[in-house]
Amino acid sequence: MTGPVRSVSQAFAILRLLGGAGASTLSDIGRGVGLSPSSCLNLLKTLVAEGAIEREGTTKRYRLTRPWQAAEALRDHAGARLVERAGLPMEAFAQATEAAVGLWKIVSRDRMQLAVRAESDAGMRLSLADGQRQPLGSGAAGRAIAAIQRATDAEMARRFAPVRWQSALSFETYARQVADAAVRGYAIDQGFTHRGVWTVAAGVPGVAPGYCLSASIVAGSRSEAEIAALGTALIALRDELAVPAG
Known part of the structure; x- marks a missing residue:
């Protein structure tokens, strides 16, 4: 039996972090989930492309999009x-x-x-x-x-x-x-x-x-x-x- 796909697990870790902490910078997210800046940025770009998160224009922070903000599973309890x-x-x-x-x-x-x-x-x-x-x-x-x-x-x-x-x-x-x-x-x-x-x-x-x-x-x-x-x-x-x- 194969284990979980690491990149998928990391993507969900980012989503859960944003669900609990709110809008965060690239460096804050990377530290929070234990990723290097380059690896974290690649995942963030993918999540933006998929419509799960968005980047604030002025603060350059990432946050969940409105539909994903309503996802109870991502409210990190x-x-x-x-x-x-x-x-x-x-x-x-x-x-x-x-x-x-x-x-x-x-x-x-x-x-x-x-x-x-x-x-x-x-x-x-x-x-x-x-x-x-x-x-x-x-x-x-x-x-x-x-x-x-x-x-x-x-x-x-x-x-x-x-x-x-x-x-x-x-x-x-x-x-x-x-x-x-x-x-x-x-x-x-x-x-x-x-x-x-x-x-x-x-x-x-x-x-x-x-x-x-x-x-x-x-x-x-x-x-x-x-x-x-x-x-x-x-x-x-x-x-x-x-x-x-x-």
Whole structure:
């Protein structure tokens, strides 16, 4: 038995992404579905020719055509399901690790927003504010998202530029940390975004418009080995949430 045709699967991934994220640029789509710019452009041209998507003249963004906007199957509910089922596992994780845990969602090309939060009942604990937003490039979450999206150096630089780091951080170091995150599966921010706070984050693959889990602790409260264990546990939580409840 032959498997699925890769190009067809990629085309439907693009359609689902546009159904969930709305009008998007070529680079945003390519990162979202894991395609090179040239491969993505070829698929986009085909989808335009078939009348499934259209290109906005002024913004040069791609969007579903009106008939395809009405297709319920292309309304990507994966993100909504992820948010719905994240609460209890995140609470259990926060209690077990005594960390402030967040599920972040990309809400624009420049910002992410906290969608779900959980914290332990430890006497000394960190807390995240409901619905808070932060620049897309900031924190461990920004590094983890860039890693899982395989962002180019130019895109990383664009995201990095507006971030106000509380501790000095060069772009070269930032880019190296993103590369490290791509290898091990989680990113680390040790007080660069917020002094006194260390954060570990793992991107959630395959869910538009982009999600990331983070776990924040008091700086210096864990050893290097314990930080690595927290990152590994966060990946396990991400994988648990990625499997729909039966």
